[in-house]
Amino acid sequence: MLTFEEKIAIIEEFGELTKKEVSLGRVNFHYEESLYDKKNVVYHLHPNGNGFVYAGEIEDYPTDDRGMxxxxxxxxxxxxxxxxxxxxxxxxxxxxKNPVFEEWMNDGDFSLFLMREDDGYHVYAGEDLEGAFNSYEEAANFLEEEGFSRI
Structure with missing residues (x-):
């Protein structure tokens, strides 16, 4: 197990992070340029070696209910x-992180495009927006109900 000082030294290698002293000798490291409300990357790093890293947006890491x-x-x-x-x-x-750009076609050879954009999933006919959806599943269901299938 790394010591507190070794962990601090490693984390300080990341110049993007800002060190913040908190109570009981613990330290947080913030990422001020975050595109999200979440700015804590390292949370409550304690002199006993315990601490947390935010992984709520990272696949393949088991996290607690706070994404840590x-x-x-x-x-x-x-x-x-x-x-x-x-x-x-x-x-x-x-x-x-996870781009989606798919072409869907119906039996009449008419095609629509499904794209993931910042605020959800959008279906386009050329440059015209046909529908906006909160999830991929909603968009795919809409396309299937309208007689389209992914190619």
């Missing part, structure tokens, strides 16, 4: 990796 991962037993490489991914996840929009 406990880093108490992380190696140096694991800590660098999750901090980098956390910063990157707060630096890009959902559409940039």
């Amino acid at each position: 991962v406990n880093i108490r037993d992380f190696s140096g490489d694991e800590l660098r990796n999750i901090v980098r991914k956390a910063i990157d996840s707060l630096s890009s929009t959902p559409a940039e």
Whole structure:
């Protein structure tokens, strides 16, 4: 297990982060350029080595209900990796992280395009917006109900 000082040194390698002293000797590191309300990347790093990194926007990390991962037993490489991914996840929009651009066609060879954009999923006929949806499933259901299938 890394010491508190070793964890601080690794996290300070990320010049994008701002160190904030909090109570009981704990330290937070903020990412002020976050595209989200969430700015804490490292939360309550404690002198006993316990602490958390925000991974709520990162796939493949089991998180608590706040989107945090406990880093108490992380190696140096694991800590660098999750901090980098956390910063990157707060630096890009959902559409940039997981882009969707699909063509759907009906039996009459008319095509529509399904795109993920910042505020959801949009269906276009050329440049004309045909529908806006909160989820991929809603958009796909709409297209299927209208007789379209993905090509």
